[in-house]
Amino acid sequence: MRVFEGLYYVKRNTAMHRLDPRAKLVYVLCITILSTAVFHTALPMIMLFISVIPLAVEGRVLRRLLSTLRGGAMLAAFIFIFNFIGRLWNIGFVSPSSPEFLEALMPSLAMALRFLTLIATFSIFFLTTSPDDFAQALVQMRLPYDYALTFTMAMRFIPTLAREAQIVADAQKSRGLELEKGGFMQRIRNYIPILVPLIVSSFRRAETIADAMESRAFGASKKRSFLYMLRFKLSDTLFSAICIAITAAIIWLRLSSFLPP
Amino acid sequence: MIEVQDLWFRYPESDYVLKGISLEVPRQSYVAILGENGAGKTTLVKHFNGLLKPTRGKVLVCGLDTREHSVASLARRVGLVFQNPDHQLFANTVYEEVAFALKNFGFPEEEVKRRVEAILAELELDRYRDRSPFLLSMGERKRVALASVLCYEPDVLVLDEPTTGQDHKQKEKLAELLQRLVDKGKTVVVVTHDVEFVADHIPISIILSRGQIRGQGKTLELLSNEDLLAETFLFPPQLTAILWKLSKLGLHPAPSVEEVVEAMLQARRQSP
Numbered sequence: 001m002r003v004f005e006g007l008y009y010v011k012r013n014t015a016m017h018r019l020d021p022r023a024k025l026v027y028v029l030c031i032t033i034l035s036t037a038v039f040h041t042a043l044p045m046i047m048l049f050i051s052v053i054p055l056a057v058e059g060r061v062l063r064r065l066l067s068t069l070r071g072g073a074m075l076a077a078f079i080f081i082f083n084f085i086g087r088l089w090n091i092g093f094v095s096p097s098s099p100e101f102l103e104a105l106m107p108s109l110a111m112a113l114r115f116l117t118l119i120a121t122f123s124i125f126f127l128t129t130s131p132d133d134f135a136q137a138l139v140q141m142r143l144p145y146d147y148a149l150t151f152t153m154a155m156r157f158i159p160t161l162a163r164e165a166q167i168v169a170d171a172q173k174s175r176g177l178e179l180e181k182g183g184f185m186q187r188i189r190n191y192i193p194i195l196v197p198l199i200v201s202s203f204r205r206a207e208t209i210a211d212a213m214e215s216r217a218f219g220a221s222k223k224r225s226f227l228y229m230l231r232f233k234l235s236d237t238l239f240s241a242i243c244i245a246i247t248a249a250i251i252w253l254r255l256s257s258f259l260p261p
Numbered sequence: 262m263i264e265v266q267d268l269w270f271r272y273p274e275s276d277y278v279l280k281g282i283s284l285e286v287p288r289q290s291y292v293a294i295l296g297e298n299g300a301g302k303t304t305l306v307k308h309f310n311g312l313l314k315p316t317r318g319k320v321l322v323c324g325l326d327t328r329e330h331s332v333a334s335l336a337r338r339v340g341l342v343f344q345n346p347d348h349q350l351f352a353n354t355v356y357e358e359v360a361f362a363l364k365n366f367g368f369p370e371e372e373v374k375r376r377v378e379a380i381l382a383e384l385e386l387d388r389y390r391d392r393s394p395f396l397l398s399m400g401e402r403k404r405v406a407l408a409s410v411l412c413y414e415p416d417v418l419v420l421d422e423p424t425t426g427q428d429h430k431q432k433e434k435l436a437e438l439l440q441r442l443v444d445k446g447k448t449v450v451v452v453t454h455d456v457e458f459v460a461d462h463i464p465i466s467i468i469l470s471r472g473q474i475r476g477q478g479k480t481l482e483l484l485s486n487e488d489l490l491a492e493t494f495l496f497p498p499q500l501t502a503i504l505w506k507l508s509k510l511g512l513h514p515a516p517s518v519e520e521v522v523e524a525m526l527q528a529r530r531q532s533p
Contacts, residue, residue, distance in 0.1 A: 174343070177361075193361070200350075201347045
């Protein structure tokens with residue numbers, strides 16, 4: 001569940017928080033392009049990863065970010081191990097001192113680092129952007145309102161669901177359910193009494209919410225008006241321009257082979 | 262039976278929800294825990310079967326310290342029925358739902374069958390035996406949840422808001438059932454803000470407000486304490502409210518429906 005901590009918006013008043021979500025999306029997009037399409041080795045990945053940190057400090061969400069990364073570290077380790085084993089399999093298992101071994105190790109490390117860099121980038125976006133602002137940004141980027149709303153509501157219900165899972169677990173434990181009991185398969189089966197009520201009550205809630213929304217005239221008029229509109233300020237333009245300029249420069253340097261792949 | 266000694270509790274990264282609670286629920290007693298929303302009622306009873314462990318202080322259940330025993334072993338003695346049945350119903354049929362706890366506690370197959378049939382009959386659920394619990398009404402689902410705990414006959418039964426969503430007839434039946442359990446020697450604790458239900462049926466009450474005990478003792482005495490009720494955001498039972506109004510008119514009937522009606526008629530004759 002720790003991974004999700006990086007998705008909860010934390011209300012603060014910092015420059016990162018005040019930036020228009022669209023400007024922050026430009027940043028996310030830049031890092032995504034650099035880490036997936038432009039670079040493939042460990043060293044640039046580390047540089048990209050480090051570049052995320054000042055923004056987290058500025059947005060005062062560093063602690064949250066670190067706990068997200070701790071949650072993501074497990075997955076990153078999996079990515080690393082499977083990549084590494086896969087590559088070793090292809091070249092045949094070689095001695096750790098041979099250059100082939102390093103050739104299998106470094107790209108696997110890069111893969112794991114790429115994953116962490118992406119998590120960190122997206123996490124900063126969500127930590128400093130309120131779901132409402134994000135939905136509004138999506139709408140102003142011409143995404144149909146229904147889709148934007150679906151997304152905000154999904155985000156809104158993550159904590160609710162987590163709380164509910166706790167209550168359900170408590171209720172079943174009170175009836176003698178022991179999650180840690182039995183072999184591997186039995187342990188998985190132990191979770192059925194928790195998952196079923198959770199899923200059923202989610203469906204029930206979805207239906208109630210749909211009814212409540214319709215009774216408040218959701219979708220009554222084709223053209224919706226909004227109470228708040230996002231405005232792209234000078235600082236947003238500047239931030240986006242800097243992101244694009246740096247990214248373009250890095251790509252140019254890479255293409256002219258001044259930078260490693 | 263249940264002994265709470267200076268219990269303080271807080272969830273991680275939050276303020277104290279329970280602040281120095283001390284109380285004792287003796288064997289074979291019938292107790293209500295009253296209090297406004299967020300008073301800490303549910304948090305308190307979750308300590309009774311070890312779901313929550315005290316941050317400070319101690320909770321003893323049948324002499325066992327809850328910090329040293331698993332929920333499963335404590336739950337065998339203290340049955341906790343949650344407020345919302347939808348947080349626990351999961352089986353394909355009402356029968357399986359009720360049998361769940363019995364199987365967890367390792368009752369033999371024959372005994373499971375006998376107990377489930379008996380409790381379904383007692384709670385008038387036998388005709389739903391093979392139906393999905395999800396297709397029942399809210400009131401019925403609540404009874405299935407109750408049956409699924411009652412069936413293993415814990416020494417202490419704790420019910421969280423058992424009267425919500427029940428019509429008057431079902432409330433009366435619930436009251437009868439709980440009284441029967443007390444008569445059989447069980448201890449029953451009811452968490453609620455249904456003041457009328459408590460006034461009519463439960464002799465002893467504990468009033469909780471903002472994580473602290475504000476009053477404990479005989480229900481009727483507590484519920485006629487005007488200052489206490491105002492402080493703890495509780496409304497007096499209707500009969501009590503009428504008694505207060507009548508006493509302002511100089512009439513002091515005994516707290517029974519007949520006497521009050523008599524006094525009201527008298528008040529009407531007096532007024533011009």
